[in-house]
């Protein structure tokens with residue numbers, strides 16, 4: 144008597160494999176001898192994570208007297224046809240040439256990821272810094288038609304439902320508000336289970352930006368996203384909350400902290416302030432996500448920093464490929480800035496010790512690494528690597544730039 148046996152799952156795979164093994168010589172004989180091209184997955188990865196993007200400013204608008212939004216689209220003259228996709232909260236590192244020196248600066252994307260996909264543009268909003276040589280340059284020379292080279296989207300300041308709770312609180316100060324515009328748009332359109340309450344610290348009404356858009360998003364999302372502006376120096380007709388983003392104020396506007404994930408983006412002093420305020424909530428570390436804030440404005444605020452060195456200038460012997468040169472370096476300026484002043488351009492993106500793009504080898508001498516943004520890996524430290532963007536000389540140094548980049 145014959146029995147019918149059904150073969151399932153892995154056992155079936157095994158039989159299939161036997162058939163394949165059997166047919167293998169036949170298939171090899173029938174195959175083309177032409178070498179295969181690069182795996183298509185590599186082209187896809189490059190498209191999704193390009194090292195560089197050629198963009199062009201296609202629109203400019205003022206948000207406040209000191210904040211300007213630039214819309215960047217692919218530069219057709221350079222053959223660019225699309226914007227790389229990004230996650231709300233990520234940034235672009237822009238490359239800017241000023242007086243023959245190329246510098247890079249990270250700017251959060253403030254438009255929606257859907258705009259990059261459908262409308263094929265990014266928006267960034269830049270606040271003018273009094274006396275800041277980069278923002279002065281941008282204000283005076285950027286307009287429609289300006290060509291800009293940018294990195295692909297980078298950074299880890301995004302909402303990830305697998306990791307973060309769905310109840311989010313955003314705390315923003317200064318230009319730290321910009322990634323939240325993108326996050327609020329994305330949550331409204333693409334995350335129906337998430338909600339975000341954003342608290343933006345401003346000095347007065349003149350500093351408020353995106354207020355009308357936030358109101359529209361709140362309506363559109365059925366109240367899942369909402370924003371409050373908190374003025375520290377309110378003008379006469381200010382009718383919103385006032386003061387600073389204290390633990391009490393956060394609780395009164397966003398509710399009890401339990402079960403919430405906090406997203407923080409702002410200038411260095413705001414982080415120092417919020418560290419103390421949020422300590423009262425006793426939050427697990429994974430519930431606090433902080434955006435990197437670019438280079439430190441003042442490294443001497445750290446307790447361990449040797450303040451007696453603050454006025455010193457050291458010398459750095461730099462091995463850049465086959466060249467060896469000596470570069471002056473102020474103690475309170477990041478080593479990356481000293482290298483850029485000397486016309487050397489180690490690659491950089493975040494300028495906050497996070498991305499590892501500026502990885503460099505320390506051959507001799509001592510450095511102070513800012514504890515706030517020490518993103519070195521253990522293996523890197525073991526083999527003498529450091530990040531010049533978050534490191535400061537405390538003696539004369541000898542360093543070797545990444546040979547993969549400085550081969551010449």
Ligand code: FES
Pocket residue numbers: 490491492493494495496497498499500501502518530531532533
């Ligand atoms: S530029 Fe990102 S670690 Fe230095």
